[in-house]
Amino acid sequence: MSSTYPSLFRSEEMSLVQLYIPSEVAHDTVSELAEMGNFQFKDLNPSLTSFQRPFTPRLRRLAESSRRLRLFRSQITGLTPTLGIPPLSAVPPFTTVGPRAQNAYDELEDKLKEHERRLADMNKSWEELGKRKSELEEKRWVLRETAGFFNEAEHRHTEIRTSFDEGDNAPLLEHAAEYGNLPGDTGFSGFDLEFVSGTIERTRMPTFERILWRVLRGNLYMNYSEIEEAFVDPISGKETHKDVFIIFAHGEELLSKIRKVAESMGGTLYNIDSSQDKRADALREVSARLEDVESILYNMGQTRRVELSKIAEMLEGWTDAVRREEEIFKTLNLLSYDQSRKTLVAEGWCPSRDITAIQLGLRRAMDTAGTSVPAILSELRTHQTPPTFHRTNKFTEGFQTLIDSYGIATYQEVNPGLFAVITFPFLFAVMFGDIGHGILMFLTAAAMIWWEKPIAKNGVNENLETFFFGRYLIVLMGAFSVYTGLMYNDIFSKSLHLFQSGWEWPRGETGLVLAERTGHIYPFGLDPGWHGADNSLIFNNSYKMKLSIILGVIHMTFAICLQVPNHIHFKKPLNIYAEFIPQILFFHSIFGYLVVCIIYKWSVDWSQSPTGPPGLLNMLIYMFLSPGTIADGTPLFPGQAFIQVVLLLIALVCVPWMLCLKPYVLWKEHNRIKGQGYSGIGGQENGRASTSEHIDEEEEEVGMAVAESTDDDHPFEMGDIVVHQVIHTIEFCLGCISNTASYLRLWALSLAHAQLSEVLWDMTIALALEYEGGVIGGGIFLFLMFGGWFVGTIGILCTMEGLSAFLHALRLHWVEANGKHYMAGGYAFTPLSFATLGAEEE
Amino acid sequence: MTFFHVVVVGAIIAAIAAVAWFITPKGKNQTLLRTSALMTLTCCYLMWAITYLAQLNPLITPRRSDLRAEY
Numbered sequence: 078m079s080s081t082y083p084s085l086f087r088s089e090e091m092s093l094v095q096l097y098i099p100s101e102v103a104h105d106t107v108s109e110l111a112e113m114g115n116f117q118f119k120d121l122n123p124s125l126t127s128f129q130r131p132f133t134p135r136l137r138r139l140a141e142s143s144r145r146l147r148l149f150r151s152q153i154t155g156l157t158p159t160l161g162i163p164p165l166s167a168v169p170p171f172t173t174v175g176p177r178a179q180n181a182y183d184e185l186e187d188k189l190k191e192h193e194r195r196l197a198d199m200n201k202s203w204e205e206l207g208k209r210k211s212e213l214e215e216k217r218w219v220l221r222e223t224a225g226f227f228n229e230a231e232h233r234h235t236e237i238r239t240s241f242d243e244g245d246n247a248p249l250l251e252h253a254a255e256y257g258n259l260p261g262d263t264g265f266s267g268f269d270l271e272f273v274s275g276t277i278e279r280t281r282m283p284t285f286e287r288i289l290w291r292v293l294r295g296n297l298y299m300n301y302s303e304i305e306e307a308f309v310d311p312i313s314g315k316e317t318h319k320d321v322f323i324i325f326a327h328g329e330e331l332l333s334k335i336r337k338v339a340e341s342m343g344g345t346l347y348n349i350d351s352s353q354d355k356r357a358d359a360l361r362e363v364s365a366r367l368e369d370v371e372s373i374l375y376n377m378g379q380t381r382r383v384e385l386s387k388i389a390e391m392l393e394g395w396t397d398a399v400r401r402e403e404e405i406f407k408t409l410n411l412l413s414y415d416q417s418r419k420t421l422v423a424e425g426w427c428p429s430r431d432i433t434a435i436q437l438g439l440r441r442a443m444d445t446a447g448t449s450v451p452a453i454l455s456e457l458r459t460h461q462t463p464p465t466f467h468r469t470n471k472f473t474e475g476f477q478t479l480i481d482s483y484g485i486a487t488y489q490e491v492n493p494g495l496f497a498v499i500t501f502p503f504l505f506a507v508m509f510g511d512i513g514h515g516i517l518m519f520l521t522a523a524a525m526i527w528w529e530k531p532i533a534k535n536g537v538n539e540n541l542e543t544f545f546f547g548r549y550l551i552v553l554m555g556a557f558s559v560y561t562g563l564m565y566n567d568i569f570s571k572s573l574h575l576f577q578s579g580w581e582w583p584r585g586e587t588g589l590v591l592a593e594r595t596g597h598i599y600p601f602g603l604d605p606g607w608h609g610a611d612n613s614l615i616f617n618n619s620y621k622m623k624l625s626i627i628l629g630v631i632h633m634t635f636a637i638c639l640q641v642p643n644h645i646h647f648k649k650p651l652n653i654y655a656e657f658i659p660q661i662l663f664f665h666s667i668f669g670y671l672v673v674c675i676i677y678k679w680s681v682d683w684s685q686s687p688t689g690p691p692g693l694l695n696m697l698i699y700m701f702l703s704p705g706t707i708a709d710g711t712p713l714f715p716g717q718a719f720i721q722v723v724l725l726l727i728a729l730v731c732v733p734w735m736l737c738l739k740p741y742v743l744w745k746e747h748n749r750i751k752g753q754g755y756s757g758i759g760g761q762e763n764g765r766a767s768t769s770e771h772i773d774e775e776e777e778e779v780g781m782a783v784a785e786s787t788d789d790d791h792p793f794e795m796g797d798i799v800v801h802q803v804i805h806t807i808e809f810c811l812g813c814i815s816n817t818a819s820y821l822r823l824w825a826l827s828l829a830h831a832q833l834s835e836v837l838w839d840m841t842i843a844l845a846l847e848y849e850g851g852v853i854g855g856g857i858f859l860f861l862m863f864g865g866w867f868v869g870t871i872g873i874l875c876t877m878e879g880l881s882a883f884l885h886a887l888r889l890h891w892v893e894a895n896g897k898h899y900m901a902g903g904y905a906f907t908p909l910s911f912a913t914l915g916a917e918e919e
Numbered sequence: 920m921t922f923f924h925v926v927v928v929g930a931i932i933a934a935i936a937a938v939a940w941f942i943t944p945k946g947k948n949q950t951l952l953r954t955s956a957l958m959t960l961t962c963c964y965l966m967w968a969i970t971y972l973a974q975l976n977p978l979i980t981p982r983r984s985d986l987r988a989e990y
């Protein structure tokens with residue numbers, strides 16, 4: 078592996094680096110490093126709480142500014158009609174670095190404060206006026222609606238009276254008439270019932286009614302109607318629906334009770350007069366006042382809009398600047414700060430490859446700050462495990478994410494992400510093999526890649542973002558699907574007839590027909606002669622099952638072999654002959670043998686053979702159950718029984734080999750070291766803590782500080798090692814069997830995919846093609862059926878089946894392949910970077 | 920004899936792989952390009968070889984009962 082260029086094979090070599098930064102360039106240095114985005118700062122004051130850190134007051138002011146900016150943003154986006162916020166690129170740049178940056182930020186803070194105060198004033202009066210307006214509106218509604226009630230009541234009262242008048246034969250009334258005090262004369266004509274009217278939220282209406290009914294024991298006449306328009310709260314923008322109510326009751330006491338209940342339920346009461354003229358006057362007055370308020374509100378809205386648009390112009394620039402400044406001061410808080418010596422000490426990880434670039438960056442920062450003292454960089458030797466950093470580009474990032482979501486690679490471990498670039502789309506395609514579906518998938522992803530820049534610029538719909546992120550993955554998945562589709566000879570469940578077929582249907586025969594061999598072998602992919610045959614499924618099953626076993630065994634062998642570069646790199650030759658060799662022997666004496674048998678069985682012409690073809694599954698089972706004999710008396714090849722016994726013995730020997738050798742060697746090594754009297758050397762000598770004081774002292778003496786940690790030394794525990802080895806061995810041996818079986822999902826899914834696409838064809842287009850209802854009817858039917866077929870193809874076969882095949886391919890990589898070699902015990906490199914700032918916020 | 924085809928194609932693929940190994944330009948993507956080229960060739964060859972071998976000496980014959988007389 079050349080180290081001149083970074084590669085995905087291993088993670089980048091990292092260095093622990095110390096920076097001595099004079100306090101006057103500190104701000105600009107951190108800014109420059111964040112701009113480059115390849116330095117991960119370590120917290121040098123882990124014992125300090127956030128309140129004790131030197132830049133916390135400053136950060137608090139910045140947090141205040143960013144709160145103001147968020148407030149402005151929410152108010153700007155809440156405006157109707159909407160006000161556009163110009164993007165960052167259109168805003169004049171804000172000075173974030175250099176000697177004047179500090180002033181600029183102070184000015185910005187004042188400016189934001191001033192804007193906030195003005196806006197707050199405006200919002201306050203806006204709110205008050207809005208409240209007035211909605212009160213007036215409510216009153217208008219009450220007046221209008223109650224007018225209806227009054228009319229109704231009066232109308233009813235006339236009706237009642239007429240019914241009294243007409244009811245001549247009513248004995249009671251007659252009787253009353255004799256006394257000359259008809260109740261209608263006095264009680265109804267004056268209409269002096271007392272009432273309460275107002276508005277209340279619609280949701281509270283039923284409760285309100287029930288409470289009133291209980292409190293007044295039913296002595297009321299209540300009427301209400303709904304206001305169609307919703308009332309909008311001027312500040313929160315929330316909509317509330319209200320009802321107008323009017324309640325007639327008798328007696329001051331009852332009325333006051335009603336008022337109390339209404340007020341306690343959040344209702345608003347409005348006094349209105351029972352006489353129609355006065356109500357009409359009131360309505361006119363209310364309308365006039367409402368008009369005034371509305372015109373004031375309109376003017377105020379305009380001023381507010383102007384103010385906000387002034388803010389909107391600069392908003393993105395300010396937000397970006399404040400975010401950067403916050404990030405810088407958060408980082409500065411991590412540095413150890415020495416007030417008296419005016420220097421800051423930073424420690425952190427960076428790729429060793431980038432150290433020169435970082436040094437140049439430090440020089441640039443010095444220039445921007447306008448001083449002549451640059452920050453000094455020195456490399457530290459360390460025992461700490463560096464973070465894992467894979468340099469990905471837009472092509473590999475999707476693949477690496479798949480692997481990273483299983484686990485971050487151990488530092489400098491072989492990275493399966495590099496191989497997943499091909500194996501993942503390939504295994505996916507084995508399950509998804511169909512030329513048509515592959516082309517659709519390929520074209521979709523290719524379109525995303527072609528219009529990559531415009532799509533990325535405009536932002537993507539949340540649901541499609543994942544697909545856009547994985548566009549290079551999908552394009553390869555599509556391309557490989559086309560290839561496997563050619564192999565399966567499937568295009569939308571139909572077959573291609575490209576070469577001379579190996580089968581021919583005899584002419585002129587009907588009924589059950591057997592194909593005849595032509596003597597050819599279909600050179601590329603599956604013979605189209607099988608397409609549509611009654612027993613094609615039997616052939617496909619056998620073929621695809623064996624295909625998945627062979628691919629699985631090869632894939633797992635590859636994964637086991639990836640252990641070797643790891644063991645060599647980490648200088649653990651013991652692992653090669655105590656783990657890798659027995660593992661590969663064990664695996665291949667069982668499953669490697671199976672693969673050889675499969676291929677051998679294919680290459681033999683069994684029609685010429687005296688014995689029939691043996692069943693390979695039974696052969697494998699009887700290899701274990703009755704070693705030394707051949708199942709069913711059908712040998713695959715001469716000398717088979719002997720070879721099987723040998724293989725079985727090899728497999729059996731491998732188990733104790735894996736189990737015992739490594740613990741034994743480690744134990745012996747430990748005893749040897751102990752015998753030489755070096756025990757405990759690792760435990761104490763490395764114990765110098767890397768506190769900043771120590772570093773400062775050492776730095777003066779040695780010139781180069783040594784930071785060491787104690788946490789990588791474990792005492793030798795024989796028990797742990799044995800238990801670990803036992804688990805590892807059992808896991809591997811059982812895993813070999815279950816993982817090989819697990820690859821059969823390739824067979825199951827590809828079969829399901831082929832069958833599903835055939836069923837879809839049969840149920841849609843095939844029906845339409847067989848339709849015998851004339852040209853026009855058939856045409857329309859075909860058109861409709863084509864629509865159904867197309868929707869089904871995209872929705873079910875490409876999207877849903879694709880997702881399921883994706884998940885299965887992912888599992889095969891995570892469990893079956895990664896489980897064989899991938900330690901995944903690292904932690905990710907998270908450099909300080911401005912580039913990722915915006916993404917985090919949203 | 921026909922098993923021979925698989926070997927021949929295998930040799931051709933191996934030759935192409937060797938060429939691909941040497942013509943990948945130096946640069947930061949060299950490892951990626953080499954790995955991808957080799958793995959693609961291997962995967963495609965495997966798939967083809969398995970499919971081809973499975974049809975060398977078929978044990979069963981296609982059978983259908985829906986043939987029409989005019990065919």
